Amino acid sequence: MSHNRSVDRNRGIFLGRCILLAAALLCGSCSFFSRQPPLPRQAAIEPNNAADEKFDGLVQSADIIYYPSESVALRARSEAAWKLLEALQRSGGSFALGWDSISGEQQVVLDEWANRSAATSSAMPRLHLDAAPGEEESGHAFLRAAGKRGARILALGRPSANIAMQSSEEFAAARIAEYFKEHRGEKILVFLRRTQLDQSQGVPHFVAQSTKARQLVLNPRPASTPRGRLLARR
Numbered sequence: 001m002s003h004n005r006s007v008d009r010n011r012g013i014f015l016g017r018c019i020l021l022a023a024a025l026l027c028g029s030c031s032f033f034s035r036q037p038p039l040p041r042q043a044a045i046e047p048n049n050a051a052d053e054k055f056d057g058l059v060q061s062a063d064i065i066y067y068p069s070e071s072v073a074l075r076a077r078s079e080a081a082w083k084l085l086e087a088l089q090r091s092g093g094s095f096a097l098g099w100d101s102i103s104g105e106q107q108v109v110l111d112e113w114a115n116r117s118a119a120t121s122s123a124m125p126r127l128h129l130d131a132a133p134g135e136e137e138s139g140h141a142f143l144r145a146a147g148k149r150g151a152r153i154l155a156l157g158r159p160s161a162n163i164a165m166q167s168s169e170e171f172a173a174a175r176i177a178e179y180f181k182e183h184r185g186e187k188i189l190v191f192l193r194r195t196q197l198d199q200s201q202g203v204p205h206f207v208a209q210s211t212k213a214r215q216l217v218l219n220p221r222p223a224s225t226p227r228g229r230l231l232a233r234r
Contacts, residue, residue, distance in 0.1 A: 043217075063188070063213040098175065169206060176188060
């Protein structure tokens with residue numbers, strides 16, 4: 001009789017431990033999946049006939065906004081890049097601008113320029129942009145406007161001699177994530193090539209691994225919608 005009680009007691013202890021182990025594994029699985037970062041949202045925009053409120057809404061919905069550098073046109077204030085900059089200014093908070101057309105080696109020039117005040121523009125002539133012929137001055141004008149509005153400029157082009165042997169995506173993502181962690185209240189507008197905005201191995205993917213930033217990728221593919229429309233999806 002006592003032997004049967006002992007067997008039943010051991011069996012009960014064993015079953016209890018199995019239940020606890022299963023519960024622990026289940027909770028562990030839940031916490032594992034909850035740690036997966038959310039995918040960046042995507043939206044397609046066209047500047048013509050799009051109201052400023054549309055751009056304001058996009059800016060308010062994200063911490064980091066990516067726009068393809070191939071689509072950056074700066075000669076007319078009606079272009080999307082200018083409208084995004086103006087929306088950031090209207091948001092009332094501090095913000096940064098990151099651009100892959102500026103090599104990381106030139107960050108020291110940007111920092112010097114920021115420290116001396118953007119109004120002097122003394123460092124601008126030494127800043128080289130990877131731009132099409134005739135477009136560099138428009139890029140300088142855009143940077144001066146951003147600087148006068150208080151924006152910190154981030155050089156996101158991978159330096160030619162990268163000691164860490166990072167890919168261009170990893171280099172840009174590290175700069176963006178580092179800045180976001182140090183300035184959590186600020187928004188960041190980022191110009192990168194479409195190939196760097198891939199959902200699975202692009203810059204937004206790497207940024208999501210180390211931050212909880214709300215990310216928005218604009219025009220991830222060449223626009224195929226009629227001009228004047230603005231579409232967004234989660």
